[in-house]
Structure formats: structure tokens, C-alpha cells
Amino acid sequence: DTAVSQTPKYLVTQMGNDKSIKCEQNLGHDTMYWYKQDSKKFLKIMFSYNNKELIINETVPNRFSPKSPDKAHLNLHINSLELGDSAVYFCASSQDTRGSEAFFGQGTRLTVV
């Protein structure tokens, strides 16, 4: 079984649309994350969610909103998509927030046209 799974793997959509990416982890971890990897492979954390506490990266536009129905799921909803949102989005999880290993999903390649 895949430890961290995210769907869809590829997403092509038009500007202005609203889309969601789903993420599930079956590792029993307390903490989940969303990362954005741009075209130059630069990885930047967007959100972390630990025991119902959401930590927001201040540089993330408020069009992006994480939603966690339970500890095993952290979905990413994006409103009013823009061309600059095109990137690969990675979900990850870790046992806690104190330097434990982060396990990554395979990524969702989002293309906004």
C-alpha cells in the first residue's frame, strides 16, 4: 500500500477554475504538509497541519486553502486558478514536527492554461 497517496497525478485546467487535490496517508502520522515545486525544482512549504493546528505560510495566497477532514487526510483547494499556479504539488506526512522524516506523495502536476 502506498504510504502517502495523492490524486490526481495530473491536472490540466483553465484559468479562473476552482480545483482540489486530495491527499491521504496510512502511516498514522500526526502531521501533514503541502509543498509546491516550481519549474526550477525549487521546493517550498505551503502549509503544515499538526493535530488540528494549521500553520500557514504567509507567502501563500489565500486562494489556497487546506482542508483536513481527519488526521489521515489533508486536501488542497485552490480558487480562481492563475497561470502562475502551474507547478507540482507534493503532499507529505511525518510522525511529528520535530525533525522526523517526511514521507512524500508522488506529486500532482497542475497545469493552468
Add this chain to the structure above:
Amino acid sequence: AQSVTQPDIHITVSEGASLELRCNYSYGATPYLFWYVQSPGQGLQLLLKYFSGDTLVQGIKGFEAEFKRSQSSFNLRKPSVHWSDAAEYFCAVAPLLGGNEKLTFGTGTRLTIIP
């Protein structure tokens, strides 16, 4: 603010040759240090990590890394590379206090293996 520098954007080595990927960090104290590998179309996989203790850390797939406090470096090494090692390698740091939400990645080094 913490930062991570991987000075080599792209490295090419012959199969069977030794490898060293450089990583330098900037932080007020010794942070958690990680090396991750990303194969094409895949997510990131942890190779190894350093928290404290022995400064030479062994990881998976035959990789090792050495923490050098005086140089603020955490270079990744492998004595003999295999074609399957071709991938993107990321060094990352996280503070001992403050948590993984402050995990900072370097810009990555792309490794190409030639026969």
C-alpha cells in the same frame, strides 16, 4: 533566517566513479539536516538525516554524509555510483526548535550518470 545552498546545479559522473554532492547551510545553531532524492516523476525519498552524535551518517542505497560544523556543510557521498542513482538530490534543514514547518530545501543537484 535559515538557508541551504547547493552550489552544483548539475553533476555528471561515470558509472562506478565516486560522487560528492555539496551542501552548505546557514543557521544560528546546528539544525536537523537531511538529504532527499527525487527520481523522475516521483516524490522525494529520504536518504539520510543528521540530528546529533557521530558526524558521519550512513543512509540507504550506499550513501553517506558528513556533518562538518566548522564549514557548515553536510556533503553527500557515494564511493561508486550506479546508473539507477541518476536523479535530483535535495539537501534540507529544519531547526531543532520550531518544527518541520520550517523545513527548508536547497535548490537541488541533478545527477547524470554516463556509462
